Amino acid sequence: MNLAGKRAIVTGAAGALGRVIADHLAAAGADVAGLDLNADGLATVADQVRKHGVEALAVPADLTDFAAVDAAAGRVVDAWGGVDILVNGAGGGAVAPFHEMTAQVWATQIDRNLTTVFNVTRAVLPSMLAQRHGRIVNIASIAAVSGGRLVRNATAYAAAKAGVIGLTKALAIEVAEAGVTVNCLAPGAQATPGRDRDTPQRREELLAQIPTRLLGEPDHLAETVVFLASPAAVNITGVILPLDGGHSI
Numbered sequence: 001m002n003l004a005g006k007r008a009i010v011t012g013a014a015g016a017l018g019r020v021i022a023d024h025l026a027a028a029g030a031d032v033a034g035l036d037l038n039a040d041g042l043a044t045v046a047d048q049v050r051k052h053g054v055e056a057l058a059v060p061a062d063l064t065d066f067a068a069v070d071a072a073a074g075r076v077v078d079a080w081g082g083v084d085i086l087v088n089g090a091g092g093g094a095v096a097p098f099h100e101m102t103a104q105v106w107a108t109q110i111d112r113n114l115t116t117v118f119n120v121t122r123a124v125l126p127s128m129l130a131q132r133h134g135r136i137v138n139i140a141s142i143a144a145v146s147g148g149r150l151v152r153n154a155t156a157y158a159a160a161k162a163g164v165i166g167l168t169k170a171l172a173i174e175v176a177e178a179g180v181t182v183n184c185l186a187p188g189a190q191a192t193p194g195r196d197r198d199t200p201q202r203r204e205e206l207l208a209q210i211p212t213r214l215l216g217e218p219d220h221l222a223e224t225v226v227f228l229a230s231p232a233a234v235n236i237t238g239v240i241l242p243l244d245g246g247h248s249i
């Protein structure tokens with residue numbers, strides 16, 4: 001899958017999945033701009049991206065801040081003249097029993113997982129519409145599909161990610177004729193470094209709920225992003241794709 005000459009933005013690029021996605025997009029030939037709160041992490045990812053012989057930009061920003069996102073995305077569009085691929089990967093969960101959840105936990109989860117997707121997509125979409133080409137891949141979670149059986153007490157996270165699914169479908173319809181596709185991955189538990197903290201009992205609890213008895217591999221998720229960004233996926237839009245080993249069946 002050749003993405004040579006394509007210009008990609010990956011949000012959450014300093015994170016466990018984002019850095020792998022950035023690397024795979026670059027390996028396929030795309031220039032990659034990372035947007036994340038973590039400036040040091042972005043710099044490391046940019047170095048990794050450049051090893052593939054493509055261009056990299058590291059643009060630190062708080063993606064919950066509309067004006068900051070507008071400026072960050074503007075930097076990329078100004079530098080490269082447009083954006084072809086947007087991967088909305090920034091996010092992350094917090095758990096709290098619903099009956100004890102504070103308004104602040106609720107608001108933070110919605111901001112981090114849903115408002116970030118609005119802010120970045122809103123900033124990038126005009127350039128995609130102008131060039132009549134764009135690929136948007138959002139990263140939700142299986143928590144939004146199956147109610148979070150893999151991670152208990154994640155109602156705010158699940159609600160925010162369900163918002164990402166709704167946004168994906170509605171936007172896919174809105175921009176389809178303009179040559180922009182909008183799809184969404186719904187990953188189950190991934191084999192990211194954080195999972196190394198699982199006790200053997202917790203690992204067994206997780207695997208017992210996954211028909212394949214496999215955690216998701218970040219490389220496989222990243223290759224799915226590359227596929228959705230590739231010419232082969234031109235007629236795929238509005239899809240919510242669980243990457244969960246059959247957990248949500």
Ligand SMILES: NC(=O)c1ccc[n+]([C@@H]2O[C@H](COP(=O)([O-])OP(=O)(O)OC[C@H]3O[C@@H](n4cnc5c(N)ncnc54)[C@H](O)[C@@H]3O)[C@@H](O)[C@H]2O)c1
Pocket residue numbers: 011012013014015016017018035036037038041061062063064089090091092093112116139140141142186187188189190191192
């Ligand atoms: N890892 C999993 O098992 C899993 C499963 C399902 C869904 N997901 C989703 O995949 C995405 C990536 O997950 P991950 O495991 O790489 O998480 P991670 O915590 O390793 O990375 C998330 C990145 O997002 C960035 N971020 C968070 N809030 C931000 C903000 N306001 N502005 C800018 N950057 C911000 C963080 O700095 C971090 O680098 C997340 O949306 C997560 O909800 C992950």
